[in-house]
Amino acid sequence: MRIGEASRHSGCHIETIRYYEKQDLLPAPQRSANGYREYSAEQVERLRFITRGRELGFSLEEIRSLLKLAVDTALSCAEVDLLARAHLHEINQKIAQLGAMADELQRTITGCSGGDREHCAILQALSNSGNHAVPRKHRVDPHGHSIGSS
Numbered sequence: 001m002r003i004g005e006a007s008r009h010s011g012c013h014i015e016t017i018r019y020y021e022k023q024d025l026l027p028a029p030q031r032s033a034n035g036y037r038e039y040s041a042e043q044v045e046r047l048r049f050i051t052r053g054r055e056l057g058f059s060l061e062e063i064r065s066l067l068k069l070a071v072d073t074a075l076s077c078a079e080v081d082l083l084a085r086a087h088l089h090e091i092n093q094k095i096a097q098l099g100a101m102a103d104e105l106q107r108t109i110t111g112c113s114g115g116d117r118e119h120c121a122i123l124q125a126l127s128n129s130g131n132h133a134v135p136r137k138h139r140v141d142p143h144g145h146s147i148g149s150s
Contacts, residue, residue, distance in 0.1 A: 006039035010047035017047060025050055025064060058087060 007014045020026040026046055029037040039047075049070070053063040062083060069080050104125075111121040 001039050001044070003037050003039065006037075006044050006047065009044045010051060012047045012051045020047070020050060023060060025060065025067065056087075057091060062087060 001009070003014055003017060006012075007017060010017075012020075017026065021028055026043060029039045029043060032038050046067070049067065050063055053066060058066065065083060066080065069075055069083075108122050108125040111125075113119070113121065117123065
């Protein structure tokens with residue numbers, strides 16, 4: 001099938017399909033005699049896998065690792081489990097960080113008296129960002145090992 005049909009079947013935008021090819025996440029498709037890309041059902045399924053992985057928030061490198069693990073039948077599920085657990089940990093950290101940000105913003109909004117701009121609590125809070133710092137995300141590698149903050 002051509003790229004437009006592959007896009008419809010996979011839910012992946014045409015330009016994104018080309019990008020994934022350039023990133024070697026998707027093997028280059030065969031070309032028809034007139035030069036059109038021709039995608040196989042297997043390639044469309046791979047696009048669905050990549051698209052679903054992106055929807056779940058996996059980075060392209062994590063998806064690359066998952067694709068390798070999916071293809072190599074000799075590997076155990078333990079490596080996939082480690083990668084998924086590390087990603088879940090990152091998601092939970094993001095949720096906590098977003099909660100802290102929402103709390104801080106709510107406190108700032110609540111403190112706003114609606115007066116003139118010169119005494120605006122929201123603008124003052126943004127100017128004094130060091131006084132109410134939101135916790136930074138602590139990163140872990142796919143094996144759950146600490147690799148610092150971002």
